[in-house]
Structure formats: structure tokens, C-alpha cells
Amino acid sequence: LKNGVGAFIPQCRRLVFHYCERSGSSRGMIEYLKKDLIRFAKEHPHLEVIVTPRPSKHPVIRGLYLNGKDKVICVRNMEPRDIAGKVDLLKESAGNRMKVFKKPVISTTESVRGIWSPFHSTPHKI
């Protein structure tokens, strides 16, 4: 039911890497694809990793999640180290929109001790 209670299912399903063979903005991306990508793909066997050339466009990483949404990050002119950081960002997210977390605990269970009622607490003494 709830992810993590019984079994944990990683939310990122697929990572698609687009690069251009000719353009200069893909230089770091091509280096990352040659050096680090295979090791990353082996460490995460649950992820489907797709690499396709996309000529005359900036390099892009696209993450697809279990709720059907996707996140796209353009990695033009980035070094392989920075691209690895962006890949980690996509891998560890869950497809939801970025939002401000206002409360420290998100809960759907009812309160354990019940909601206070003046009729069910110790009577007021004068």
C-alpha cells in the first residue's frame, strides 16, 4: 500500500540521455556517457537507461517515474561531475512537483489520543 512500509519500490523507472555528436554543449555529456554511465546503470538494475543521439539540440536527461510524470534537465555545457549530480537528483526523486514541506511529519492516521473534548476530560474544580 504505502511505499516503504512493506516493500520499497524506487520511484524512478527510466532515464533517457540525449546528446548531439557534433555540438560543443554535449562535450561533457559524451564524456559522462563514455566513462560513468555504465557503472551507474549496473549499480541500479531497476532503472531502464536509454541513450539516443538527438542531433543539433542541447544534451538533455529525462527521468520517467512510476506515477507517469517526467522530469527533464538540460545539461548543456556541464562537466561529467555535474551531470552525475543531476542524474542523482532525478534518480532520488519521485515524480512529484517540487513543493514546500511545511510540516515535519506527513500523516494520514487519526490522532492516537483523540481530539480533546470538554465533556470527556477531568472536571473543572473551583
Add this chain to the structure above:
Amino acid sequence: IAASTPRLFSTTFSASEAVLTSSTTSPVSATPTPPSSSASSSLVNLLRNQLRYYAVAEIKNRPYLITKNDIIVLDRLKDVKLGDVIELNQIKELGSKDYTIKGQPYISPEYYSIKATVIEQPKGKIIETFKKKRRKHFQRRYQIKPLHTLLRVCELEVKAQ
């Protein structure tokens, strides 16, 4: 699921006995009895016979009131991966509808078993702080993009004594 006990959450509770108080909500209130070491296990069993529990867990010196299946939103933990199971052992308070155990400062881990899984490590939305002092030509804009770790409480149990 690899059950790991990370260094961050090493227990530092004192050896003194935790105080068990009974806080019933019925009009006939029970008087709280301080436990002797032989009676504490029967008092914990009183707690255990109730249906649902909550706990006040301390993670990185911050309290979180949790029940089972909750999501805890933390600042990013650096040495933790997706799917890791963390055992929480700095528990200040463990309670149910009618009874609570209050630790001094923490409760002995032989009374409970509380575990949380790392489910996500997202980036939050940009938070913008705007400061202005009028007529003084002072204004600043600070932007933070916070990093979080989400933990799901997968187990919150009171152990049988």
C-alpha cells in the same frame, strides 16, 4: 532491505528507569503509580494491549511525533541511500490512548522497535526571503532550495515483556 544501524543515531540514553504514567480520559481518573523495576514490564504490557501507538522520536536533535505509515520530512541525510532501513533509538515518549512512557531523556530500546525506510530524497521548492528597511536603501533577496530526505515509518511496535 538492508537493516543498517548508522552511526548518526547512536543511543545516548541514561541508565535510569523510564517513568510510566497512566493518563486516562475517563471521568474516573487513575492515579499515576511510579514503577518499581519488577512492575515495569507489566506496565509496558498495559501499553502494549492498546490498539495504536505514537512515538516522539528524536532525529538529529529534533523531535518528530510519529505513528506507523507516516512520512518524516528531514533535512538531507548525506550517508543514506534509497531503500535503507533506519532503526530509531532516541525515543523520548511512547504512548497510546490511555498510557504513555516518558523517557529520561530516552526510553530503553528493549521496550520498542521503530524502523523507517528512506523513500525519497527530493529537492524542495525555492524559498525566497525578502528583507527591506524602508527609506534606508537596504533590501536583500535570499533564495534557498532545500534538500530533503523523506523517511517512511514502516514499523512502530511495543515489544512484549
